[in-house]
Amino acid sequence: MYFENSCIFAEFPLDSSDHLRGDDQTLNKLKIEKTTKVIGYRNGEALVESENKIHFLSSCEANDTAIFLGLKEGSAYFAVELDEYFQEPNHTVFLDMRSIAKEVAMDGFSSHPSLLARGKMLIDWHSRHQFCANCGAISEIKKGGYVRHCKNCETDHFPRVDPVVIMMVIYKDKCLLGRSPQFLPGMYSALAGFMEPGETIEEACRREVYEEAGIKVGDVKYVKSQPWPFPSSLMIGVIAEALDDNINIDNDELEDAKWFDKKAIQSVLKNGGDDDFRVPEKLAIARHLLEVHMMAE
Numbered sequence: 562m563y564f565e566n567s568c569i570f571a572e573f574p575l576d577s578s579d580h581l582r583g584d585d586q587t588l589n590k591l592k593i594e595k596t597t598k599v600i601g602y603r604n605g606e607a608l609v610e611s612e613n614k615i616h617f618l619s620s621c622e623a624n625d626t627a628i629f630l631g632l633k634e635g636s637a638y639f640a641v642e643l644d645e646y647f648q649e650p651n652h653t654v655f656l657d658m659r660s661i662a663k664e665v666a667m668d669g670f671s672s673h674p675s676l677l678a679r680g681k682m683l684i685d686w687h688s689r690h691q692f693c694a695n696c697g698a699i700s701e702i703k704k705g706g707y708v709r710h711c712k713n714c715e716t717d718h719f720p721r722v723d724p725v726v727i728m729m730v731i732y733k734d735k736c737l738l739g740r741s742p743q744f745l746p747g748m749y750s751a752l753a754g755f756m757e758p759g760e761t762i763e764e765a766c767r768r769e770v771y772e773e774a775g776i777k778v779g780d781v782k783y784v785k786s787q788p789w790p791f792p793s794s795l796m797i798g799v800i801a802e803a804l805d806d807n808i809n810i811d812n813d814e815l816e817d818a819k820w821f822d823k824k825a826i827q828s829v830l831k832n833g834g835d836d837d838f839r840v841p842e843k844l845a846i847a848r849h850l851l852e853v854h855m856m857a858e
């Protein structure tokens with residue numbers, strides 16, 4: 562599996578070619594090149610083939626609002642939103658990002674999920690940010706889709722990414738995991754929360770763990786990150802060292818939180834879980850954090 566060490570939706574496969582984004586003339590030429598590959602989306606879902614590959618549309622599908630994703634091996638890649646009248650070709654289907662991630666995790670989807678996710682996140686941002694946040698006038702797409710410009714007040718707006726810190730909290734040989742009411746029976750996962758303006762990753766981690774579980778955290782170490790296209794987050798995975806193990810749950814945030822010992826977690830990682838205790842699948846960075854720490858000698 563190509564994502565063995567990195568998470569699903571990581572490892573963007575194209576050269577982003579930032580230098581071309583402001584070059585409308587070249588982008589317009591690329592939109593009609595025969596070698597150009599266009600990814601179609603509708604309502605957040607990407608058009609894929611039933612054999613679990615991206616179904617690339619031809620260059621003629623690229624339009625004024627097409628988003629330039631980058632270059633690879635002489636081909637330019639664009640993402641477009643298709644309208645409700647678009648007829649899916651035979652053997653194709655629109656698939657949401659979560660289903661694609663699940664397919665990848667089962668080795669069923671051979672295309673790059675990170676490519677599909679970036680297109681989805683950018684298209685989604687444009688659809689939700691049509692109007693200038695500064696003056697309310699309608700804004701227009703610029704720089705190959707990486708900027709919205711307001712002509713009325715001359716403001717540029719940039720695609721939004723919402724950082725989330727997700728932490729595996731450890732204390733001696735134990736790991737703190739929590740569950741939300743909507744989780745599957747027995748599912749426990751790493752605590753997580755949106756970062757707030759002006760916070761460092763370490764501060765966000767300490768605040769969230771204290772708010773949700775009443776536990777004070779000392780050292781925080783970055784492990785890895787995962788783009789998360791729901792709608793456009795970056796999951797920042799850390800390992801956090803608790804200073805004590807007295808849990809005090811905030812029931813508005815969590816249904817339960819518990820310390821699990823290393824052996825119980827290793828067993829679930831190796832043998833799978835059940836309705837008493839299970840952990841997230843490989844599509845989630847929480848699983849990677851558990852594997853990195855709990856399977857290490």
Ligand SMILES: [Zn+2]
Binds near residue numbers: 696697712715
């Ligand atoms: Zn404006």
